[in-house]
Amino acid sequence: MGKFMSKEYLLILTKSVLSSLARAKLRSFLTSLGILIGVLAVVLLMSLGVGVKSYIQQEFESLGSNTVFVTIGNIQAGGFGRGLISNFRFKMRDVKALRKIDRVEFVVPVYLQPNLKIAYRKNVYVGDLILSTPEILEAHAQKIFVGRDLNKEDFRRKAKVAVIAWKVAEELFDSPAQALGKYITVEGVRLKVIGVAEEKGGLGAPDYDNNVYAPYTSLPHLNPQNNFTFIYLKAFSEKDVDYIQYQAKRVLKRWYDEDKFSVIKPSELLNTFLGILRILNLALVGIAGISLLVGGIGIMNVMYMSVAERTKEIGIRRAVGATKRDILAQFLIEGLSLSIFGGVLGLIISLGLVEVIKKFIPAKVDFGVVLMAFGVSALVGVLFSIFPAKKASELSPIEAIRYE
Numbered sequence: 001m002g003k004f005m006s007k008e009y010l011l012i013l014t015k016s017v018l019s020s021l022a023r024a025k026l027r028s029f030l031t032s033l034g035i036l037i038g039v040l041a042v043v044l045l046m047s048l049g050v051g052v053k054s055y056i057q058q059e060f061e062s063l064g065s066n067t068v069f070v071t072i073g074n075i076q077a078g079g080f081g082r083g084l085i086s087n088f089r090f091k092m093r094d095v096k097a098l099r100k101i102d103r104v105e106f107v108v109p110v111y112l113q114p115n116l117k118i119a120y121r122k123n124v125y126v127g128d129l130i131l132s133t134p135e136i137l138e139a140h141a142q143k144i145f146v147g148r149d150l151n152k153e154d155f156r157r158k159a160k161v162a163v164i165a166w167k168v169a170e171e172l173f174d175s176p177a178q179a180l181g182k183y184i185t186v187e188g189v190r191l192k193v194i195g196v197a198e199e200k201g202g203l204g205a206p207d208y209d210n211n212v213y214a215p216y217t218s219l220p221h222l223n224p225q226n227n228f229t230f231i232y233l234k235a236f237s238e239k240d241v242d243y244i245q246y247q248a249k250r251v252l253k254r255w256y257d258e259d260k261f262s263v264i265k266p267s268e269l270l271n272t273f274l275g276i277l278r279i280l281n282l283a284l285v286g287i288a289g290i291s292l293l294v295g296g297i298g299i300m301n302v303m304y305m306s307v308a309e310r311t312k313e314i315g316i317r318r319a320v321g322a323t324k325r326d327i328l329a330q331f332l333i334e335g336l337s338l339s340i341f342g343g344v345l346g347l348i349i350s351l352g353l354v355e356v357i358k359k360f361i362p363a364k365v366d367f368g369v370v371l372m373a374f375g376v377s378a379l380v381g382v383l384f385s386i387f388p389a390k391k392a393s394e395l396s397p398i399e400a401i402r403y404e
Helices: 007-023 025-063 080-085 092-099 152-156 166-172 238-252 266-309 311-319 324-357 367-383 386-393 397-402
Strands: 067-072 104-120 123-132 144-147 161-164 183-186 189-197 211-215 230-235 261-264
Touching: 025 266, 025 324, 025 367, 067 238, 067 266, 092 104, 092 230, 092 238, 104 166, 123 166, 161 166, 161 183, 166 189, 183 211, 189 211, 230 238, 238 261, 261 266, 266 311, 266 324, 266 367, 266 386, 311 324, 311 397, 324 367, 324 386
Parallel strands: 123 211, 161 189
Antiparallel strands: 067 230, 067 261, 104 123, 104 183, 104 230, 144 189, 161 211, 183 189
């Protein structure tokens, strides 16, 4: 490096650039706005993605690794949603056959009636009715907050009783504890509340806090044929899961084509969800990245304007000894400063928003993503400043001084 590119000179040059940007505060801010929005969007969306991923993994871990799910539709082929709206349901015959599989601790059939009106006096809440067996709360990894769980006697007597989830209790009663012993009405049937489940929280889909659990024998008019939407099979140990999965498929293939149902382990279901989430995250970050590209183009346009406005200044600097490299460095530093300014503001705002958002939905800052977003913003500033800086450095000193 020549004498004009010493550390002292670079420091002076940087101070000069920052002073110049400070004199045009509004233009500097507007130029950096695209970078700010891009960094904000990338960090925010990735934080939501990381938070949701962590939440989903925790939910599946809470269900246990020794559970097998039997669901409607072929999940791997994207048929789950179509299966739910079809008329296909599992029969009691299927449940009895699955219970005969070796190494199965219990089998839990589930009949789901979504979006039903649940009423207590004048209070009405729209929730989901789950008709099942006594093990349903264990299958959902839910515990009783107050009262008791459903038991075999409730099913034998076809008792009109229910365990209600936390959100239902909060909406219908002054406090969840006050729900005990009260009668709620579901589809014209009065059910006595015998227990309230602990709050599980989460994003919904499924929202376990939205459920009313009752014996499938208690409301025969809703499900007269005892058909079921899902079936849970719990193995005695994790090592038995593959065997039970294979045997369950073999049993159900006696009556149904393989595209009618899925028998999956939690890990397989988790991988399916995470795969969808990964694709969604990439798409969202790609969209957010467009803001960085637009921000870079904005910096380039402003830098070209700056070169045109300061052509005479460039000519004078060249005349008193500044080299092409000095001029190039000056404009590269200016572009880098604009992008760093926008990047820092974007990071500060995004980190603040994440702190607010995570009070309502899962969000988690990945500092690797923070560093990546900041690094990309700085790189954008340099890359989009190269052509204007090169143009400035190649100006003829004589022609530049004469420029009006």
